Amino acid sequence: xxxxxxxxxxxxPPAVTARDKLLEAAVKLIRTSGYAATSVDQxxxxxxxTKGAFFHHFTSKEAxxxxxxxxxxxxxxxFFASAPFHDLPDPVDRALGYLDLRIALIGGPPEAFSCxxxxxxxxxxxxxAAIRVAAEASIMGNANALEADLDAAIVQCGVSGTTGASxxxxxxxxxxxxxxxxxxxxxxxxxxxAREQLAHxxxxxxxxFGRENQEE
Amino acid sequence: xxxxxxxxxxxxPPAVTARDKLLEAAVKLIRTSGYAATSVDQxxxxxxxTKGAFFHHFTSKEAxxxxxxxxxxxxxxxFFASAPFHDLPDPVDRALGYLDLRIALIGGPPEAFSCxxxxxxxxxxxxxAAIRVAAEASIMGNANALEADLDAAIVQCGVSGTTGASxxxxxxxxxxxxxxxxxxxxxxxxxxxAREQLAHxxxxxxxxFGRENQEE
Numbered sequence: 001x002x003x004x005x006x007x008x009x010x011x012x013p014p015a016v017t018a019r020d021k022l023l024e025a026a027v028k029l030i031r032t033s034g035y036a037a038t039s040v041d042q043x044x045x046x047x048x049x050t051k052g053a054f055f056h057h058f059t060s061k062e063a064x065x066x067x068x069x070x071x072x073x074x075x076x077x078x079f080f081a082s083a084p085f086h087d088l089p090d091p092v093d094r095a096l097g098y099l100d101l102r103i104a105l106i107g108g109p110p111e112a113f114s115c116x117x118x119x120x121x122x123x124x125x126x127x128x129a130a131i132r133v134a135a136e137a138s139i140m141g142n143a144n145a146l147e148a149d150l151d152a153a154i155v156q157c158g159v160s161g162t163t164g165a166s167x168x169x170x171x172x173x174x175x176x177x178x179x180x181x182x183x184x185x186x187x188x189x190x191x192x193x194a195r196e197q198l199a200h201x202x203x204x205x206x207x208x209f210g211r212e213n214q215e216e
Numbered sequence: 217x218x219x220x221x222x223x224x225x226x227x228x229p230p231a232v233t234a235r236d237k238l239l240e241a242a243v244k245l246i247r248t249s250g251y252a253a254t255s256v257d258q259x260x261x262x263x264x265x266t267k268g269a270f271f272h273h274f275t276s277k278e279a280x281x282x283x284x285x286x287x288x289x290x291x292x293x294x295f296f297a298s299a300p301f302h303d304l305p306d307p308v309d310r311a312l313g314y315l316d317l318r319i320a321l322i323g324g325p326p327e328a329f330s331c332x333x334x335x336x337x338x339x340x341x342x343x344x345a346a347i348r349v350a351a352e353a354s355i356m357g358n359a360n361a362l363e364a365d366l367d368a369a370i371v372q373c374g375v376s377g378t379t380g381a382s383x384x385x386x387x388x389x390x391x392x393x394x395x396x397x398x399x400x401x402x403x404x405x406x407x408x409x410a411r412e413q414l415a416h417x418x419x420x421x422x423x424x425f426g427r428e429n430q431e432e
């Protein structure tokens with residue numbers, strides 16, 4: 001698996017259809033400027049499509065926001081589902097392997113590694129129930145994908161007082177928080193601050209599961 | 217110290233001046249709707265002041281955003297500086313006491329406990345250098361206030377491989393991430409999901425510092 005290094009679009013093939021071009025424009029502009037600050041005109045200009053094409057595919061900017069969260073979920077979950085750490089025989093290695101992959105994916109300016117769903121929900125959780133629910137599906141979908149490995153690691157290591165579901169939610173929370181604090185930094189310091197947060201999470205998990213904390 | 221329970225304004229006296237009313241309106245509306253989605257007209261209506269008053273005090277919405285982050289910093293840092301955990305003789309107890317206080321402050325809907333600075337920077341890190349820097353000062357100012365206790369705890373417990381500054385940044389990152397994931401939830405589930413994240417952070421610190429993890 002190659003991580004690919006196309007800024008803002010590491011997991012997805014080039015967009016061909018007008019709909020996909022608008023979704024890619026949404027990913028780029030939401031990551032850079034946020035959702036509310038991005039206009040339909042800007043989305044059309046970035047995608048190179050007409051406003052007629054926009055409203056052919058989406059009834060509103062909100063509908064594009066929901067579709068962008070779904071598009072983001074589908075592409076990121078497919079990427080993580082195909083990652084080689086799933087082949088490791090030990091569930092603790094798989095859990096730490098996921099964190100190592102997330103650390104490896106962080107680089108460049110915040111708009112190259114930040115989360116479309118997290119940015120959408122930070123802004124629009126109260127104004128758009130549809131966006132909130134789409135962001136919940138995206139972020140909690142990523143959490144659900146970790147749950148079985150974390151449950152197996154908990155059983156194997158005899159960890160008490162938590163669950164795979166709870167640890168999986170914490171992984172997603174630390175990732176979201178890493179992106180927020182990264183955005184407070186000058187561009188050249190953003191990625192290292194985000195990686196530092198995932199490294200602390202890795203150390204927490206290594207301690208919970210009785211491992212030496214040695215990043216791959 | 218009473219935490220106070222005025223929604224959106226637990227740490228601050230009622231606003232009297234037009235400037236403070238606008239800052240309180242900014243805190244409330246940014247927490248609820250985000251920065252870009254909040255208009256000058258809405259800020260004036262919420263504050264009960266004229267547009268003339270707005271532009272007497274602030275040259276632009278961006279200037280109010282910067283001032284809101286500074287106002288937020290000043291009020292939250294004064295609140296945390298006066299908290300009783302500072303009187304505990306042991307630095308580990310002080311570090312855990314801060315986390316217990318943060319957990320106790322989370323309740324109600326996300327707009328009652330979320331962070332003005334984190335919301336501002338999530339949206340505007342690229343479009344406004346002034347807002348990014350103000351959010352950095354707010355969030356990293358909160359981190360700096362924890363650093364001495366965490367350094368003392370590290371020395372006392374012989375923890376290697378990290379620093380008080382790094383752990384203090386992680387505290388702020390987990391708090392920010394807790395607020396993002398909380399916003400993905402239906403209102404009645406938001407606070408408990410945020411508290412769960414701080415509870416994991418507390419367990420990490422308890423393990424690092426060789427303590428039983430028992431929340432106060």
